[in-house]
Amino acid sequence: MPLLIVRNDITKMNVDAIVNAAGPSLKGSGGVDGAIHRAAGPELLEECRALGGCAVGEARLTGAYRLPCRWVIHTVGPRWQGGDSGEKQQLEACYRASLALALEQGCETIAFPLISAGTFGYPADRAIRVAIDVIGAFLMEHEMTVYLVFYGADSTELGRRLFPDIQESIDDSYVEQRVEMFRRRAEAAFEEQCADLNMAPMASGASPGKKQLRLKPAYQKSELPKTPPPKPTPPKEKAPKAFPALSAADALSEAEEDTLGIDRLLQDIDESFQQMLLRKIDESGMSDAQCYKRANIDRKLFSKIRGDVHYRPKKTTAVAFAVALRLDLLETEELLRKAGYALSRSSKFDIIIRYFIGRGKYDVFEINEALFCYDQSLLGS
Numbered sequence: 001m002p003l004l005i006v007r008n009d010i011t012k013m014n015v016d017a018i019v020n021a022a023g024p025s026l027k028g029s030g031g032v033d034g035a036i037h038r039a040a041g042p043e044l045l046e047e048c049r050a051l052g053g054c055a056v057g058e059a060r061l062t063g064a065y066r067l068p069c070r071w072v073i074h075t076v077g078p079r080w081q082g083g084d085s086g087e088k089q090q091l092e093a094c095y096r097a098s099l100a101l102a103l104e105q106g107c108e109t110i111a112f113p114l115i116s117a118g119t120f121g122y123p124a125d126r127a128i129r130v131a132i133d134v135i136g137a138f139l140m141e142h143e144m145t146v147y148l149v150f151y152g153a154d155s156t157e158l159g160r161r162l163f164p165d166i167q168e169s170i171d172d173s174y175v176e177q178r179v180e181m182f183r184r185r186a187e188a189a190f191e192e193q194c195a196d197l198n199m200a201p202m203a204s205g206a207s208p209g210k211k212q213l214r215l216k217p218a219y220q221k222s223e224l225p226k227t228p229p230p231k232p233t234p235p236k237e238k239a240p241k242a243f244p245a246l247s248a249a250d251a252l253s254e255a256e257e258d259t260l261g262i263d264r265l266l267q268d269i270d271e272s273f274q275q276m277l278l279r280k281i282d283e284s285g286m287s288d289a290q291c292y293k294r295a296n297i298d299r300k301l302f303s304k305i306r307g308d309v310h311y312r313p314k315k316t317t318a319v320a321f322a323v324a325l326r327l328d329l330l331e332t333e334e335l336l337r338k339a340g341y342a343l344s345r346s347s348k349f350d351i352i353i354r355y356f357i358g359r360g361k362y363d364v365f366e367i368n369e370a371l372f373c374y375d376q377s378l379l380g381s
Contacts, residue, residue: 006148007149015147016105017070017109019111020074021120024056025053026074027048041065044072062074070107071105078091078116095115098110099138099142099144110144111146112149132148274310275309276335280335294364295364296364296379296380352367
């Protein structure tokens with residue numbers, strides 16, 4: 001089951017469990033902790049008081065009361081002290097303990113905030129890396145849908161800090177597009193000026209500033225004919241040739257011939273997306289489960305694809321499988337063509353995918369982290 005990064009209010013997530021980034025006393029305070037207590041009502045605080053607190057890196061389970069979820073899992077993250085006091089290990093423990101509790105309760109869906117990245121001061125770019133690494137490893141072994149929930153985060157600025165070279169690639173691609181656009185506009189304007197001046201460029205394709213001009217041919221007065229040439233006599237229209245009506249047997253024969261031609265064409269049809277995908281899975285030596293987990297794809301969706309030779313996936317699904325199979329750019333584009341898609345340089349999504357695959361980086365969760373930071377659709381289901 002997939003890891004989904006979303007922008008939402010965690011108190012409104014309709015999941016089995018939400019995780020509360022709590023303080024050690026579990027009595028509610030500011031940030032996510034205070035918002036969850038306010039939304040759940042006073043009964044949550046009463047149950048938390050009976051738990052006797054929680055140590056850093058551990059987790060506790062309570063009811064959800066007025067929240068739309070079934071459970072609240074409270075975990076206490078570390079306060080940032082510079083990074084040399086075991087903060088990373090403590091933060092990893094928070095995610096592991098929370099996921100273990102959710103597994104014990106039979107949860108199929110769980111939503112996390114970015115633990116410790118608020119009032120506890122843990123740098124957001126480091127906090128998201130810890131979250132994705134731990135959750136991603138958990139999902140390779142277990143079936144669960146996990147949401148990582150952001151609320152009011154400046155994802156674009158986070159993306160610039162996490163992936164500065166991706167931003168550079170995006171900027172370069174957009175600069176190239178702008179230059180080409182202005183070149184075409186200038187050339188079109190130049191052609192229009194030539195037309196207004198009764199002039200034409202000598203050579204098409206040269207830059208507007210380098211084109212040479214020549215006068216369009218025109219009659220001199222002395223060369224004008226004295227009398228207009230006679231109008232050509234239109235040819236007489238011939239009556240259409242009459243053909244005998246086809247018999248029912250003849251008409252059937254021609255229809256069969258046309259159908260036979262199409263059938264012959266269809267016999268040479270290329271393999272479908274589903275066929276290429278299953279072939280690549282076999283060639284990779286992976287099991288189906290290993291492949292769809294690495295692709296961040298739901299098992300039910302994979303079953304649909306396997307059962308339908310003509311299945312046409314979303315572009316994000318097709319790319320996710322290319323990432324799971326560690327296809328290079330040429331193979332990725334071939335797989336996408338089977339589904340009717342392509343990678344271009346005019347889309348942020350496509351540029352980011354090219355960036356990762358071109359550098360041999362195939363961690364679907366890291367790719368989704370970058371896609372989220374640039375407000376693009378995520379890979380998987």
